[in-house]
Each structure stands twice: as C-alpha cells, then as structure tokens.
Amino acid sequence: MDFDAAVRDISIVTNRTKFVDYTQPYVESGLVVVALVKKSNSSAWAFLRPFTPLMWVVTATFFLIMGEVVWILEHRINDEFRGPPKKQIVTML
Numbered sequence: 001m002d003f004d005a006a007v008r009d010i011s012i013v014t015n016r017t018k019f020v021d022y023t024q025p026y027v028e029s030g031l032v033v034v035a036l037v038k039k040s041n042s043s044a045w046a047f048l049r050p051f052t053p054l055m056w057v058v059t060a061t062f063f064l065i066m067g068e069v070v071w072i073l074e075h076r077i078n079d080e081f082r083g084p085p086k087k088q089i090v091t092m093l
Helices: 055-076 087-090
Strands: none
Touching: 055 087
C-alpha cells in the first residue's frame, strides 16, 4: 500500500524512519522558549507602553479617517448614518 499522508498519533521510532519521512507535528512541536522575566510596575495604563506618543497619534488619525470614509460612503444609503451632526459624529466614531 502507498500512502501520501497520515492523520494520527504515530510514534517516530528508528525503524519507521527507514521507510517514512517525518515532518514536525502540526499540533505540538515541543519547542520551548525560555526568557528572563523582569518584574515591572504594571498599572491599568500598561497597554500604552508599547507605542510612542507619535504612534498613538497616527493610530487615532487613521481611525478617524477610516470613520469618515465609511460615513461618506454610507450616509446616503444607510438611515443609521443620517440625522443631526452630533449623531453623525457619534455614529462615525
């Protein structure tokens, strides 16, 4: 019998490696990452640390631009994007 693949928990033993080419297991590779853990003062605002203030400004700017683009495309055909300016701004955000 010839097989191209097998889906099963198959043990990799020396005898079988003579007949079969094995790849890394799909579910678990057994690889481990060991890293030094630093104690840091965490707070509710810890999520702000990865980005610089400039990156937060760029992210907020793109968020507003995308909201405006969606509003421009939707306000003529979608009733939820109509109404007084305050409601439209809140809907855009």
